[in-house]
Amino acid sequence: MYAAERHQLLAQRARRDGRVDVADLAAELGVAPETIRRDLGTLERQGLVRRVYGGAVAIDRLDFEPEVAQRDQTNAAEKDAIARAAVDLLPDRGSVLLDAGTTTSRLATLLPTDRELTVITNSIPIASILATRPGVTLHMLGGRVRGTTLAAVESWTLHALGGLLVDVAFLGTNGFSVEHGCTTPDIAEAAVKAAAVTAARQRVVLADHSKYGADQLSRFATLAEIDVLVTDRGLDAGAVSELEDGGPRVVLA
Numbered sequence: 001m002y003a004a005e006r007h008q009l010l011a012q013r014a015r016r017d018g019r020v021d022v023a024d025l026a027a028e029l030g031v032a033p034e035t036i037r038r039d040l041g042t043l044e045r046q047g048l049v050r051r052v053y054g055g056a057v058a059i060d061r062l063d064f065e066p067e068v069a070q071r072d073q074t075n076a077a078e079k080d081a082i083a084r085a086a087v088d089l090l091p092d093r094g095s096v097l098l099d100a101g102t103t104t105s106r107l108a109t110l111l112p113t114d115r116e117l118t119v120i121t122n123s124i125p126i127a128s129i130l131a132t133r134p135g136v137t138l139h140m141l142g143g144r145v146r147g148t149t150l151a152a153v154e155s156w157t158l159h160a161l162g163g164l165l166v167d168v169a170f171l172g173t174n175g176f177s178v179e180h181g182c183t184t185p186d187i188a189e190a191a192v193k194a195a196a197v198t199a200a201r202q203r204v205v206l207a208d209h210s211k212y213g214a215d216q217l218s219r220f221a222t223l224a225e226i227d228v229l230v231t232d233r234g235l236d237a238g239a240v241s242e243l244e245d246g247g248p249r250v251v252l253a
Contacts, residue, residue: 001029006039011048014058019210021055052213053239078208078232078253083107085253086170086230089204093117094167097196098126100151100189101172103206105129111136120166122152122192146189153188161195169200171221173207175214178242181223183216190218197221202228205248209234223247 001009006029013020022040026033040056043049049056083106090096093116098104100123108126111117113134121127122141130138141160143152171193173182182205184190197203203226212235223246230251240250 003039006031007043010036010039011043014043014049014056019052019055019057019214020049023054053209054234057214075208075210075232078234079103079106081232081253082206082208082230083110085251086204086206087112089168089228089230090117091167095120097121097164097166097169097200098123099169099171099193099196100126100149101206103208104170104172107170107206120164122157124150146186148186149189151189151192153186153192157192158195161192161199164199166200168202168204169196171196171203171205173205173211175211175216176205176207176229177213177215178223178246180215181219182221182226183219185216185218187218190220193220197225204228204230206230208232212239
């Protein structure tokens, strides 16, 4: 396959899937990973993609948010591992804030039933999971519900968070990086996440490695504001070191 043909294929895959992976494409096309990286560099200079950790995302998909069901199937095994690792960060008893997200939803299914926890969430799926869970006192934050994420946002949500001080907040993110911290495409949802950061004694971000470098429109926290980042082993040692220099302890699930 000629270089121009590879470029066209990579651009089409990025637009279709939102993201392309260097290792997967190198194996599929029978070329070295360095060849794919050079191709992505060419496409980035043409304004078609932005390179991120392990691959690239399409420029016209940077602010695109898949529906919950679609996001739930992306990197499912990694999200399961992250949720299991996050269980160790739960308090023996006390208050927990669970932000909306597919990985935080997985954590909700794993909450132990042998301890007393007060759980606050702005997520309809998480509230549904925990409504009848033994040992859990559940508080649902009100507000306008975003259809894309099924999360409550805007003034009602922010007002309630403004009066809270929880022991641990578990937060989802669409992107994280050393340069730009934790980001998400929607400004209203970013405001709620920022309020959750302020309302917590300890802040834990749950994010698989594909989110590294995938910076989005609105920042809700710097790395210095995050205490722990739980991610998967797809993130290499160099990236882990850079992230920890920025502030959080990194846990690899």
